[in-house]
Amino acid sequence: MSFDSTYTRELPLVEAKKSFKEIDEVIALPTETKPTKGWWIAFSISSTALLIGAFCLSLTFYYGIGMWGNNNPVGWAFDIINFVFWIGIGHAGTLISAILFLFRQKWRTGIARFAEAMTIFAVMTAGIFPIIHTGRPWLAGYLLPLPNQNGVWVNFSSPLLWDVFAVSTYFTISFLFWGLGLVPDLATLRDKTTSKIKKTIYSVLSLGWTNSNRNWSNYERAYLILAGISTPLVLSVHTIVSFDFAVSVLPGWHTTIFPPYFVAGAIFSGFGMVSTVLILVRKVFNMEHIITIGHLEKMNKILLATGMMVGYAYGMEFFIAWYSGNTFEQFVFINRAFGPYAWTYWTMVSCNVIFPQLFWFKKVRRSIPITMVLVILVNVGMWFERFVIIVTSLHRDFLPSSWAMYYPTLVDLGLLLGSFGFFFTFLLLFLKTLPLVSISEIKAVVEGAQPTIHPLPGGNGQHHD
Amino acid sequence: MVSIMIKKLINSLKEYDSKADTEHRSKKLFGLAALYNTPNEIITAAADVAGKGYEKFDVYTPYPMHGMDDAMGMKSSKVGYVSFALGLTGMCLALLMIWWMSSVNYPNIIGGKPFFALPASIPITFEGTVLLTGIATVLGVLILFNQLPKINSPLNDTDFMKRVTSDKFGLVINADDEKFIDADVRKLFLSGGAFEVQEIYYRETNLGIKTPIFDGKFISIIFATAILTAIITYVTLNIVLYDVVPFDWMWNQAKINSQSKSDFFPNKAGMREPVNGTVARGFLPYEYKGMPDSSVKLLSNPLAVSRKVLERGQERFNIYCSPCHGYFGEGDGRMRDQFPKPPSLHNQKVLNWPDGNIFHVITNGQNVMPSYAEQVPVDDRWAIIHYIRALQRSKNASDEDLTKSK
Structure with missing residues (x-):
């Protein structure tokens, strides 16, 4: 396979042509130095948020989920909103590492490792919510088809069970994908570090990887297969999450557009979160040459595209509500846009559809401060999208006598804050302990990294270029 | 005390590792390693070595280099076969599991759906396929194909390895290759542009001289x-x-159950008894039971006559009374040859009865007629009585009645 640069006359993926040694230095620096003041401030904020979340979770365990604002008819609220929100965040990582890999988008190398780590932490965060939402999380084992003394099995035709399988498979595969990619980099760190303790740890984790070409050959094939299976997997996960709603008969949920709409929204929100964190990370760790403005611009283009897909879904839901002629369906959507929760609906529409239209302008796409504001708005908008879908559909159902408003309690808000704390604490620990950019992949896309001749055994080299 | 122990432990770890490389090497040669500066040099050298007929050699590059597999004369990787086989297994296992659990071992009707249906099984089957493919691929490539983990490879911890994991390109020919002759290999390396050639020796642990586990x-x-x-x-x-206290599934609750003992009440019973004379709703007893002539005259019909009441009475009469008494109360019901024939309701005796007496007969029964108190509620009995009075009047209509009906 030829990677002749004449086919892809693009900006160089790594700016200011760095030597391999310099790449090692830049990427390994955060793992070799003591944390800076900025890191400690960030870590103390996130771990405080985590502790607040842990406290609220203890209250929930002790007193039960009556501590939450959930009540008839709104039986699903922050618990499920946070679950869908975080699992959606994870989707960008797999998209970058798998789908862009299959499309041979070489610019992904700068951000893939980081985005994959984000996927893992986001899925971990998401996984907490459905389990605590069951009310007795210590019985979570019954979610799996395990033999038990009652002689019963799980209900295989329930989307909630599909969710269990989808999320656990998604976590396992993402973790393996990420771990496999880390092995060669850990070998590089193993041979670079001067600390004996770190060396022991890296030696164990790198499994004795030697960079042998016979190993690389198998490794590359395995990476391709993992990318190949992760692509349908990532699409299936949010599809199945959307089935939790779409397979029910509730107006506002019972919609065939949900699977593609949820997947587009997941990628949209995931890219929003990747951008938010990456803008800070590249600045703090001096990686502007490896994670360039070009990367951010490409991500902004994806945000624009997926934002418009989500906007199309919003419009199409309204159209179908009218076109179906179903009065219940029509009521739900009019109630969404003009009912008591109208402000959440319009927050969602403006953050997800209207503001991202600014990305049509190249100046905006390449401006860091404006991008930062817009991607934070995307995060906010996507959280509210889940709020709108879940709460507004439930709070006024078929029986007007059972209509009620939902208000979150302090414990709900504490758990939301705690979920951010959980995610960012893991992320910050990752940033200081493991290479946040794939060293071997970045080296492979530096100019002059690939040979210009391709000889066969015993034969003469065939020159090209 | 503890901190000193930890410090000592950390120091011992440091010492142990720093000496590892120099101390545990044997005198037996593993192979000769050459280092190159550029991708073109290494790929040419690799093609050269493969062309010369060496078989036990390998190339070490900081990143996968394109075209190197061809240069080394390697066949394409077989990882895909393992992935495919295990993926197929995952698919079959998932499908089999769903079918067996939901339609053989625990068939349970859920919403009237079939025990096993393919469409509902597809999501989990898909996830099972992906899960097993992924695990097989990663474990397959690491353990089966690359034979990892292998931390004590002779190459690890050498100066050669430290360079090829960073910025140089290396080539190693193993000493146990059939064509391995030290001087030839060195000449081959240097003529191909290698800037350094190193000897790599086996570790003592590789040869079984020293076992670190002891x-x-x-x-x-x-x-x-x-x-x-x-x-x-x-x-x-x-x-x-x-x-x-461990979670006890709400087996223990702070309340007294009906049959349990309680020290709170004087009679030590957890259960409370109702006050004397308490009557449960809808269970007011019939006070003239077994007393046909005593006070039944005091009972009077509490229902006013209306079309609704009469229709209700007709309906109930047709259900409960007509089988014996007949639709018009003449005693010619549908049971007439199988059950003693009751007297007509139009005879003088019944015509002269007050309403209370008919009520008494329905409630209490009379002769072979059993009590209908269980089947017919009080209000329905009075409605039936209104209907019987209407029947009686229609059978004995006066001229006045006829003109009125006009």
Whole structure:
């Protein structure tokens, strides 16, 4: 396979042509130095948020989920909103590492490792919510088809069970994908570090990887297969999450557009979160040459595209509500846009559809401060999208006598804050302990990294270029 | 005290590792390693070595280099076969599991759906396929194909390895290759542009001379971990969690059950008895039971006559009374040859009865007629009485009635 640069006359993926040694230095620096003041401030904020979340979770365990604002008819609220929100965040990582890999988008190398780590932490965060939402999380084992003394099995035709399988498979595969990619980099760190303790740890984790070409050959094939299976997997996960709603008969949920709409929204929100964190990370760790403005611009283009897909879904839901002629369906959507929760609906529409239209302008796409504001708005908008879908559909159902408003309690808000704390604490620990950019992949896309001749055994080299 | 111990432990780890490379090497040669500066040099050298007929050699590059597999004369990787086989297994296992659990071992009707249906099984089957493919691929490539983990490879910890994991390109020819002759290999390397050639020796552990698992420090760390775990477990379970009540599935609740003892009440019974004379709703007893002539005259019909009441009475009469008494109360019901024939309701005796007496007969029964108190509620009985009066009047209509009906 030829990677002749004449086919892809693009900006160089790594700016200011760095030597391999310099790449090692830049990427390994955060793992070799003591944390800076900025890191400690960030870590103390996130771990405080985590502790607040842990406290609220203890209250929930002790007193039960009556501590939450959930009540008839709104039986699903922050618990499920946070679950869908975080699992959606994870989707960008797999998209970058798998789908862009299959499309041979070489610019992904700068951000893939980081985005994959984000996927893992986001899925971990998401996984907490459905389990605590069951009310007795210590019985979570019954979610799996395990033999038990009652002689019963799980209900295989329930989307909630599909969710269990989808999320656990998604976590396992993402973790393996990420771990496999880390092995060669850990070998590089193993041979670079001067600390004996770190060396022991890296030696164990790198499994004795030697960079042998016979190993690389198998490794590359395995990476391709993992990318190949992760692509349908990532699409299936949010599809199945959307089935939790779409397979029910509730107006506002019972919609065939949900699977593609949820997947587009997941990628949209995931890219929003990747951008938010990456803008800070590249600045703090001096990686502007490896994670360039070009990367951010490409991500902004994806945000624009997926934002418009989500906007199309919003419009199409309204159209179908009218076109179906179903009065219940029509009521739900009019109630969404003009009912008591109208402000959440319009927050969602403006953050997800209207503001991202600014990305049509190249100046905006390449401006860091404006991008930062817009991607934070995307995060906010996507959280509210889940709020709108879940709460507004439930709070006024078929029986007007059972209509009620939902208000979150302090414990709900504490758990939301705690979920951010959980995610960012893991992320910050990752940033200081493991290479946040794939060293071997970045080296492979530096100019002059690939040979210009391709000889066969015993034969003469065939020159090209 | 503890901090000193930890410091000593950390120091011992440091010492152990820093000496590892120099101390544990044997005198037996593993192979010769050459280092190159550029991708073109290494790929040419690799093609050269493969062309010369060497078989036990390998190329070491900081990143996968395109075209190197061809240059080394390697066949394409077989990882895909393992992935495919295990993926197919995952698919079949998932499908089999769903079918067996939901339609053989625990067939349970859910929403009237079939026990097993393919469409509903597809999501989990898909996830099972992906899960097994992914695990097989990663474990396959690492363990089966690349034979990892192998931390004590002779190449690890050498200066050669430290360079090829960073910025140089290396080539190693193993000493046990059939064509390996030290001087030839060195000449081949240097003529191909190698800037350095190194000898790599086996570790003593590779040759079985020294086994690190019997190392004193290793064994003491294992022991220390075991003892620490035991202490922590003991303290946690027997001291920290001693008074903590485990979750008991709400078996114990702070209330007194009906059949249990209670010291609170004088009679020591947990259950309370109703006050004397309490009557449950809808269970007001019939006070003239068995007393046909006494006070039945005092009972009077509480229902006013209306079309609704009469229709209700007709309906109930047709259901409960007409089988014996006939649709018009003439005693010619549908049971007439199988059951004693009742007297007509139009005879003088019944015509002269007050309403209370008919009520008494329905409630109490009379002769072979049983009590209908269980089947017919009080209000319905009075409605039936209104209907019987209407029937009687229609059979004995006066001229006045006829003109009125006009």
